[in-house]
Amino acid sequence: MKNFREIEQLSAYLDGQLKASEAARLESRLKSDPELASVLSDLRATRGILGKLPKRKAPRNFTLTRKMVGLKPPLPRTYPLFRLATVFSTFMLMLSFTVNAMSPYVSFSAPAPAYGFGGGGGDELSVGGGCEGPCPEEAAATEAPMLELEPPAAAEEGALPAPEPQMDTMQAPKEAGSESEYQNQAMAEEEAQRNAQPVEAPISMLWQIIFLVIGILSGGLMWFMRRSALKKWQ
Amino acid sequence: MDETALIQSAQQGDLDAFNTLILHYQDTVFNTALRILGDEDQAQDAAQEAFISAFHSITSFRGGSFKAWIMRTVTNACYDELRRQKRRPTTPLEPETNDGEEMDSPKWLADSSMTPDQKAEADELEHAIQHCLDALPTEFRSVVVLADIQGMDYSEVAAAAHVPLGTIKSRLARARLRLRECLRSFKELLPASFRLEGENTL
Known part of the structure; x- marks a missing residue:
């Protein structure tokens, strides 16, 4: 039995992988060693049999489709910009709707007073809201009683000074009662007026329209870009 | 076919160029896979x-x-397939006797169901x-396939x-040696010009 080193040499010799000097040495040994020559013959026959194996034709084409390799059409460089614009405008539009919907319940311009928690949201808004100077309604409310109080003052200068103290004493509770009644009425009116007034939205409709237009335009452009890229690609 | 140009185009993502390369190599690739896996x-x-x-x-192809x-x-794809088979074997690798015992490879190779006529057929070889x-x-x-x-x-x-x-030299020599041993079981199938000689030399 030949050792593996010899078999390896014979195998390499068959393939022409031995150096010229090694090949010459082996050839001289083959002449003198019939056993070695027989092994070489066997290896050659084995190699020949394998080479004789019929070459099969591929039963089908293995060509690849774009779907198989997950290829997508090349999009223009500006495409991500429009995608960002669409996402941003959609987000802003949703945010604006949310903020406007929540505006009657939450004060955005000034910190809410402690008593505002838990009820009377409308008052909160009016407390924190809007008018920096004295509000016209408030001014009217405070001025109105003053105007009403003027006639008694003018009456002091009139012809009946004598019964004045009596009248004053007699009418004082009555006048005081009507004054507070009037104030209450004015406050109620003011409140009713406030409640009837529509609450101004923190994010104006103009911005919402701008966001909507940006979203629609950029989304439409994205769709157009994808479609034309796909057409060109196909 | 300018192979280098096709490869360069394919490297830039040109699928058509790569498909041209596929059409050129698909028979070789399929035959290699068939001989390694033994199943169409x-x-x-x-x-x-x-x-x-x-x-x-x-x-990642850098020339050559x-x-x-x-x-x-x-x-590599064939090795993956063989590993998958090992993990989830679907058919026994060795045929079993009626007693449920595995047959030895030489017996299996010298399939008794083969008639002399069938053995003469090229597909049997x-x-x-x-x-x-x-x-x-x-x-x-x-x-040895490559x-x-x-x-x-x-x-x-x-x-x-x-x-x-x-390593290639060594593996090829060992593979040929084993094949030589194995093919002896089918010597009557082999064409005269490829009959193995020196059966007692090893």
Whole structure:
């Protein structure tokens, strides 16, 4: 039995992988060693049999489709910009709707007073809201009683000074009662007026329209870009 | 076909160029997979997987023999398939006797169901050779398929199998030795010009 080193040499010799000097040495040994020559013959026959194996034709084409390799059409460089614009405008539009919907319940311009928690949201808004100077309604409310109080003052200068103290004493509770009644009425009116007034939205409709237009335009452009890229690609 | 230009185009993502390369190599790739796996359906799957994988990694091809590179891809796909089979075997690798015991390989190879007429058929010879190939360890099988069936030289086989040249020499010698032993069982099938001689020499 030949050792593996010899078999390896014979195998390499068959393939022409031995150096010229090694090949010459082996050839001289083959002449003198019939056993070695027989092994070489066997290896050659084995190699020949394998080479004789019929070459099969591929039963089908293995060509690849774009779907198989997950290829997508090349999009223009500006495409991500429009995608960002669409996402941003959609987000802003949703945010604006949310903020406007929540505006009657939450004060955005000034910190809410402690008593505002838990009820009377409308008052909160009016407390924190809007008018920096004295509000016209408030001014009217405070001025109105003053105007009403003027006639008694003018009456002091009139012809009946004598019964004045009596009248004053007699009418004082009555006048005081009507004054507070009037104030209450004015406050109620003011409140009713406030409640009837529509609450101004923190994010104006103009911005919402701008966001909507940006979203629609950029989304439409994205769709157009994808479609034309796909057409060109196909 | 300007292979270099096609490869460069494919490296830039040109699928049509890569498909032209596929059409050129698909028979070789399929035959290699068939001889390593010994099953036509599995060979088809491995060939397809190999081409998909080759397309994805074609940018890693840095010149040299493209055939060796694509053969390396298909060899790897075949190894994956064989590993999958090992994990989830669907059919027994060895036939069983009526007692449920596994038959030994030589018995299996010298299939008693083969009649002399069938043995004379070329497809029977092919069948016999395939059985002998299947009996080889995977790393020997791939080397002998690439060198003796696909006719690649040692350097190409070394590049495809990703092993040193010395290892290729050694594996090829061992594989041929084992095949020689195995093919003796089918000597009556072999053409006269390829009859194995010196049966007592080893």
